[in-house]
Amino acid sequence: MIVDDRVLREDFVPSEVVHRHDEVNLLSESLEPLLYGRRADPAFCFGPTGVGKTCIARYTLAQLREQEPAVEVAYVNCWQEYTRFRVLYSVLEAVGRTIDIHRSTPKDELFGRLRETDDRPIVVILDEVDQLEETAALYDLHRLGHVSLVLIANREEELFASFDDRVRSRLRAGTRVRFDRYGTDELTAILAERADKALEPGCISGEQLRTIADAASGDARVGIGILRSAARRATQQGRERVTDDVLEAAIPDARTAIRRKTVEGLIEHQRVLYDIVADVGEVEPGDLYDEYERRVDDPKTNRTLRNYLTKMVHYDLIEAVGERRGRTYRIIDDDAVGRE
DNA sequence: CTTCCACAGGAAGAAGAGGAAA
DNA sequence: TTTCCTCTTCTTCCTGTGGAAG
Incomplete structure (x- = not known):
């Protein structure tokens, strides 16, 4: 039933975009100087999750490279690469200059190395840039004359609030590309496009695609996840096509799959904390720390737990309600996911 | 109103890891 | 091998804030 599995993966970049032509045009316009051997001003993509920011950025740069193959593109996801070192390293890796570099x-040597690679222009896409802990990396990259930046984040105000003055003033100029949530029709069209490429013809109906689009409430990542999971389930059960009950079962899958993946990435102590919050549902910090110490042989200090918790809040695994005294932590309820 | 308490989160540095140089 | 270097992670210490208790 599944013809081409790659099309349903998260990092798939389609060769045609559906419903985002204005955004593509705006972004490629801002990158135009690169075609004339000049550096482009920083470009920003803002919008909630699952609206195609990453996809459009990659797509636009793929297009640019077709016109100007000398341009190197480095994609860095700041969820994983959140230190100055890791960002610089990832960029070097993307341009193939990491031989004999180690942890x-x-x-400064990484930076120096990067400065020497100025024989070709580099476009650095920093995805989820609001997760970057050391904005010095931005400052570094901006200082390099052959590096153009494409920054992807959820909200402009929050992003700029996290910058220090030096970075802020330098990045104030630049193109903003804003992405809105997909409507059900748009998302249905996107899903139809993917289903067309990924699946055998006729194994999912337009009505079913619409159901998926509806359940995903504007988030293409979730929508595609549901489609993938429905197709897999149907295949496992040896069906010819996606049935309605398979689809029904696949809908909750997609969101929990994303969460499960994140939870698996946690280290042991973080998972204990997560489990406690999951068990209790909602818990006050003091009780949480006590319970943690009860469950673990060799407990980390309080301060470390607080770092873990903020990280988990960032990951959208748990939610912190209230500030300071009287704050509680709780599991995020699925109904609340999807609104911003 | 003042003092105390619980908590968040910044700063600095100690500990540990692992590769390079000697 | 040992020593050195720098990274990351965790801890220690500390400040600020706002509600509760006195």
């Missing part, structure tokens, strides 16, 4: 190479 204790001084950051």
Whole structure:
């Protein structure tokens, strides 16, 4: 039933975009200087999750490279690469200059190395850039004359609030590309496009695609996840096509699958914390720490737990309600996911 | 109103890891 | 091998805030 599995993966970049032509045009316009051997001003993509920011950025740069193959593109996801070192390293890796660089190479040397690679222009896409903990990396990259930046984040105000003054003033100029949530029709069209490429003809109906689009409430990532999971389930059960009950079962899958993946990425102590919050549902910090110490042999300190918790809040695994005294942590309820 | 308490989160540095150089 | 270097992670210490208790 599944003809081409790659099309349903998260990092798939389609060769045609559906419903985002204005955004593509705006972004490629801002990158135009690169065609004339000049550097482009920083470009920003803002919008909630699952609206195609990453996809459009990659797509636009793929297009650019067709016109100007000398341009190197480095894609860095700041969820994983959140230190100055890791960002610089990822960029070097993307342009193939990481030979003889190891984890204790001084950051300044990484920067120096990057400065030497100015024979070709580099476009650095920093995805989820609001997760970056050391904005010095932005400052570094901006200082390099052959590096153009494409920054992807949820909200402009929050992003700029996290910058220090030096970075903020430098990045104030630049193109903003804003992405709105997909409507059900748009998302249905996107899903139809993917289903067409990924699945055998006729194994999912337009009505079913619409159901998926509806359940995903504007989030293409979730929508595609549901489609993928429905197709897999149907295949496992040896069906010719996606039936309505298979689809029904696949809908909750997609969101929990994303969460499960994140939980698996947690280290042991973080998972204990997560489990406690999951067990209790809602818990006050003091009780949480006590319970944690009860469950673990060799407990980390309080301060470390607080770091873990903020990280987990960032990951959208748990939610912190209230500030300071009287704050509680709780599991995010699925109904609340999807609104911003 | 003042003092106390619970909590968040910044800063600095100690500990540990692992590769390079000697 | 040992020593050195720098990274990351965790801890220690500390400040600020706002509700509760006195």
